[in-house]
Amino acid sequence: MKLTIKYALLSIILFSCSKEEDKNPVPVTPTSATPAPTSLIPLEINTTDIINDPEIFNYDVNKDYSEQIVEFYPNAFFASDLSENVVNGINLALKTAADEWGKYGPVEYWVFGADKQAALDLINKFCERREALNQWTMTECLVRETDESLDHSMIAYQKTGAEVIATNQPRGNAGHNGGFEWGIHKLSSSYPFTFDNLFDDIPAQDDFKTVLHEYFHVVQLSHVYNLTWNVRDSRVIPNESIWMQEGGAEYMANFTLFKLINNGTLIFEESYGSLSEKMQNKMDNAKRALNNNCSGRKLEDFKYGDDCSNVGYDLGTWAVAYLIDKINNPSILLETFYPNLAKMDFESAFNLSFGYSTSEFYSEFESFLELPLEEQLKIIPNP
Numbered sequence: 001m002k003l004t005i006k007y008a009l010l011s012i013i014l015f016s017c018s019k020e021e022d023k024n025p026v027p028v029t030p031t032s033a034t035p036a037p038t039s040l041i042p043l044e045i046n047t048t049d050i051i052n053d054p055e056i057f058n059y060d061v062n063k064d065y066s067e068q069i070v071e072f073y074p075n076a077f078f079a080s081d082l083s084e085n086v087v088n089g090i091n092l093a094l095k096t097a098a099d100e101w102g103k104y105g106p107v108e109y110w111v112f113g114a115d116k117q118a119a120l121d122l123i124n125k126f127c128e129r130r131e132a133l134n135q136w137t138m139t140e141c142l143v144r145e146t147d148e149s150l151d152h153s154m155i156a157y158q159k160t161g162a163e164v165i166a167t168n169q170p171r172g173n174a175g176h177n178g179g180f181e182w183g184i185h186k187l188s189s190s191y192p193f194t195f196d197n198l199f200d201d202i203p204a205q206d207d208f209k210t211v212l213h214e215y216f217h218v219v220q221l222s223h224v225y226n227l228t229w230n231v232r233d234s235r236v237i238p239n240e241s242i243w244m245q246e247g248g249a250e251y252m253a254n255f256t257l258f259k260l261i262n263n264g265t266l267i268f269e270e271s272y273g274s275l276s277e278k279m280q281n282k283m284d285n286a287k288r289a290l291n292n293n294c295s296g297r298k299l300e301d302f303k304y305g306d307d308c309s310n311v312g313y314d315l316g317t318w319a320v321a322y323l324i325d326k327i328n329n330p331s332i333l334l335e336t337f338y339p340n341l342a343k344m345d346f347e348s349a350f351n352l353s354f355g356y357s358t359s360e361f362y363s364e365f366e367s368f369l370e371l372p373l374e375e376q377l378k379i380i381p382n383p
């Protein structure tokens, strides 16, 4: 009730809200007028669990944890309409990702269901957390995050879930939405319905993989965290080209998921096929688009927000698979490429990791795309 009233009052000043995700002005140090409440200081940092209570800070809020491995797991916060299966599924996926690739943080993974009031309550918790840390005022936070017209507002993730229920059409989105100015990684997710078995033909591995994908973005961005935003962008998406950032996340998520299924670490009720099948689908989708509305586009041409950006994801996944096969090291992004990206540009880190220039690689990859599918699939391992 309290939130509903606030929301109604705030809606009159919607247009003064900045659209840019990462550029909210932030006072770093609490002023003497508003000292940090003692509840912000954890008595003991919990190093074994994902914390699900948004009122708990499982780390020292006065410490800078950027660009380093931390002791604590990510946090995951859930709208109250989400089931225990969803909570357990997301928690396990996040823990798995952090165990596989390293704990970076603080990570806040905000998960929305289909119910609007439950989403508004969760957004309220998010904003209280920001206010408690003197990062944002309650008012500005609520205005921004409850604005349905903004693509990456938190309420937009609830809208996606509500549409899935209303239309019975599977759809989802999740994203790393920044948080650099606050020293955290802020991620949001729409309703991860596969953990509730909502659609017969979409097993839970789908949402598990999405969490791995998003957490890989945490890993990527943790290495370039303290650069200014334009330098950071030039390192991870050079000339706005998304293939490495998205292809890296998608390939590592799929590869790791199948590795852990195949070695018996992860057990799911239903089969998810094989890495080879997933890669085949991506090649089919990319080829279809390249033969139609995205013709003439090359790997390095795809950007966020353009009509063909999906092709950048699909071809990017293949590009990363190709590079990993070429040097025969599935950990190259974790061991070499991203760790060097803080001190050198994309081209230099690429050269160091793969032993040749991007332009040499791009022309090699062009030829690879001409091969028959059976030949292409030979580079895909059964991890």
Ligand SMILES: [Zn+2]
Pocket: 213, 214, 217, 245, 246, 249
């Ligand atoms: Zn992504």
